[in-house]
Amino acid sequence: MEHHSIVVGLPDWLEDVWSEANGQIPSSGERMDFVIELARKNFEHGTGGPFGAAVFDQDGRLVAPGVNQVVPAHCSILHAEIVALALTEDALGRFDIGDSGRLKYELVSSTEPCAMCAGAILWSGISRLVCGARDEDARAIGFDEGPKLPSWVQEFEDREVEVVRDVRRFEAAAVLQRYAGSGGEIYNSGVAAI
Numbered sequence: 001m002e003h004h005s006i007v008v009g010l011p012d013w014l015e016d017v018w019s020e021a022n023g024q025i026p027s028s029g030e031r032m033d034f035v036i037e038l039a040r041k042n043f044e045h046g047t048g049g050p051f052g053a054a055v056f057d058q059d060g061r062l063v064a065p066g067v068n069q070v071v072p073a074h075c076s077i078l079h080a081e082i083v084a085l086a087l088t089e090d091a092l093g094r095f096d097i098g099d100s101g102r103l104k105y106e107l108v109s110s111t112e113p114c115a116m117c118a119g120a121i122l123w124s125g126i127s128r129l130v131c132g133a134r135d136e137d138a139r140a141i142g143f144d145e146g147p148k149l150p151s152w153v154q155e156f157e158d159r160e161v162e163v164v165r166d167v168r169r170f171e172a173a174a175v176l177q178r179y180a181g182s183g184g185e186i187y188n189s190g191v192a193a194i
């Protein structure tokens with residue numbers, strides 16, 4: 001019987017960016033600039049779709065970045081948010097990033113989470129989500145975001161996850177548009193879209 005395994009890692013170019021970005025990024029807007037740049041570089045390098053994310057601690061220090069790697073890794077769960085969360089959990093050595101609410105961590109994502117990532121965020125112990133483009137911006141170029149509850153922001157807030165939307169939305173959506181305009185692959189499963 002053949003055994004398989006997957007490794008959640010990062011493209012080589014992002015390892016370099018990560019090692020250079022070890023200081024604090026003080027504002028949410030600048031942290032969003034950072035993840036939008038990850039989204040742009042990811043498709044320009046041909047290492048995945050136009051989505052970036054990163055987890056920061058309460059002092060604005062980068063804990064771990066993530067980029068979408070669905071197509072090159074042949075793995076439908078490797079969205080940017082999932083990669084950033086998994087690498088953060090590995091870096092911290094615990095599955096509950098906030099350590100039972102004792103510590104505050106922020107996930108910054110270039111686009112609002114899809115249905116899968118919305119679930120993953122709630123299971124991760126993140127206490128703040130900052131989003132750039134809206135999910136309708138991703139849908140506008142053909143990506144399926146899945147069956148998210150219309151009340152997802154309230155659901156997050158009810159679970160003490162603060163949601164901040166529309167940070168640099170125009171710039172984040174422009175990366176999606178540029179990806180679509182360059183003929184980038186729109187990859188969805190055959191069954192998710194309705």
Ligand SMILES: [Zn+2]
Nearest residue numbers: 079113114117
């Ligand atoms: Zn997702």
